[in-house]
Amino acid sequence: MTIQRSEPLDERTFAETIAFITPRAEEMLWASIPWQADLWEAKQLAAAQNKPIFAWMMNGSPLSCV
Amino acid sequence: MxxxxxxxxxxxxxxxxPLxxxxxxxGEFFRLVAEQGHYAGRTVPSPTxxxxxxxTADGTLLASVNTRDAETMLGMMHRALAQWETRAEAGSERDMAAGDYERDPRHPDRYPVGGLVLKQTMRDLPRPEGHPSPQVRPEAVxxxxVWFTADEVRDFLPGSMQVGARAELPARIVRRLxxxxxxxxxxxxxxxxxDEDVRSATMTTEIVAVDGDRVQLLLEGAVENSQTGTWAIAPYQERREGRERGYTCRLRGELTFDTRRGVFERFDLLAVGDRWGGTEHNNRQDDLPSSPMGIVFQLADDTPADRTPPHANLRDYFDLAAD
Incomplete structure (x- = not known):
């Protein structure tokens, strides 16, 4: 259930609509990856942990609005 | 994966x-890596x-690709790890960590320490029966x-912490949202x-309960955004006059502010309304009619990923004067 145009935005429709918009766990598996959000910090971590970096670089952060 | x-x-x-x-x-480190990769030297159709x-941490490329296909990406990751193992077996020098660096002054770190950081989630809402544009991508989210500085957090609060006290949120808060x-x-x-596309926008808060240090507020508002002009509605498509887009919505927020610590413990804000039109990269070219859409704002966690900046140009975002 989500709010209809004619309904008031009250406690009930507020909670139901937030629940509808909030992603379900299976939609957010990609977010379980411990993403770093700064290349320089990732470079330092990679050196300290002796691991390569896997970077997903887009024109706009992949973790927000692309 | x-x-x-x-x-x-x-x-x-x-x-x-920016990189x-x-x-x-x-920036130089990113370009060192990228110029070994799939778009090295490319300027057409774009320099992306x-x-x-x-x-590696010293900037040696192991593999790269630009894909949305999971198998292709997985293949790239396996090739990279094979390369990494070769380097390790060959006794490559251990990569050295770099220290701080002097940032390009055009790109300062504007993360609002002590302020308010919200995560925004947006999704189409179900469409009524008979809607002229049936929903074909209900999974899209x-x-x-959203960033507000520590100074701006106070803007959400009425001057008095009494039940019934109200605050009309100032333009810098309302216009940013x-x-x-x-x-x-x-x-x-x-x-x-x-700025001129925001036809009307009002937001108010009202204290609805006080329990010791905790103040509960109800946020209510309404916004009408619309624009007419010349733009494309799909990548690399012709720009045409008379395009329209808009989002009109009403808002409700349920907030809890801890007056002792000066922080929001709860910030649940919902916008519901109708969007219409499309732009070059928002994939609405086949979905231009008005349809319902909802947006939720909630407190972000404190992981490295949650330090991701807002998508907007931050100079415009914080209404800062040009250099």
Whole structure:
């Protein structure tokens, strides 16, 4: 259930609509990856942990609005 | 892929647009990697360097690709790890950590320490029967981050902490939310509204309960955004006059502020309304009629990923004067 145009935005429709918009766990598996959000910090971590970096670089952060 | 990215790599996701030109050690490091990769030297149809890269801390590329296909990406990751093992077996020097660097002054870190950071989630709402544009991508969901400085947090509060006290939120709060966040980016990014596209916008808070240090507030508001002009509604498509887009919505927020610590413990804000039209990258070219869309704003966590900046140009976002 989500709010209809004619309904008031009250406690009930507020909670139901937030629940509808909030992603379900299976939609957010990609977010379980411990993403770093700064290349320089990732470079330092990679050196300290002796691991390569896997970077997903887009024109706009992949973790927000692309 | 999730296990591989989490365990065998340091995973990173970042906006590469500033890094393509940023004049500091970080920008130079990105360009060192990217110019070994799939778009090295490319300027047409665009100079973008977006994609997926695997590389070492000293900037040696292991593999790269620009794909949305999971198998292709997984193949790139396996090739990179094979390269990494070769380097390790060959006794490559251990990569050295770099220290601080002097940032390009055009790109300062504006993360609002002590302020308010919200995570935004947007999704289409169910359409009524007989709607002229049936929903074909109900799974589409997108995100952004909202930043308010410590100074701006006070703007949400009435002058008095008594039940019934009200505050009309100032323009710097209302316009930031309206212009940069009440947008149709459900299927892909879209430009912010110009100031004149915000036809009307009001937001108020009212204290509805006080329990010791905790103050509960109800936020209510309404925003009408619309624009007419000349733009394309799909990538590389012709720009045409008479395009329209808009989002009109009503808002309700349920907030709890801790007066002792000076922080919000709860910040649940919902916008519901109708969006219409499309822009070059928001994938609405076949879905232009008005349809319902909802946006939720909630307190962000404190992980490295939750320090991702808002999608907007931060100079415009914080209404800062040009250099």
């Amino acid at each position: 999730i296990r591989l990215a989490s365990e065998s790599f340091i995973p990173l996701a970042e906006n590469c647009t 393509q030109t940023q004049q500091d050690a970080k 360097r977006q994609g997926q890269y695997a590389f 997108n995100f952004d981050y 309206a212009r940069f966040h009440l947008l149709d980016s459900v299927r892909g990014e879209t430009p912010p509204w110009r």
